[in-house]
Amino acid sequence: MVARQLDDSHVVLRADLDYRDQIVTQFPATFSIPPRFATHMMFVSDLANGDAGAIEDALEAAWRLQQR
DSSP, X not given: OOEEEEETTEEEEEOOHHHHHHHHHHOTTTEEOOGGGTTTTEEEEEXXXXXXXXXXXXXXXXXXXXXX
């Protein structure tokens, strides 16, 4: 999985844990880690209110991770 739509404005992305923690810390208004994803390589992006460039970078990182 690279990305999965949760609803009209939120998408779950996949990332290694270090990258996930880094990007959520850098862009807390764009990304979050719901408790159910705390131990998984997933986080949520806010498409409606988030930073479009950061979301694009995270999506590309998820795609690169999938290519390994």
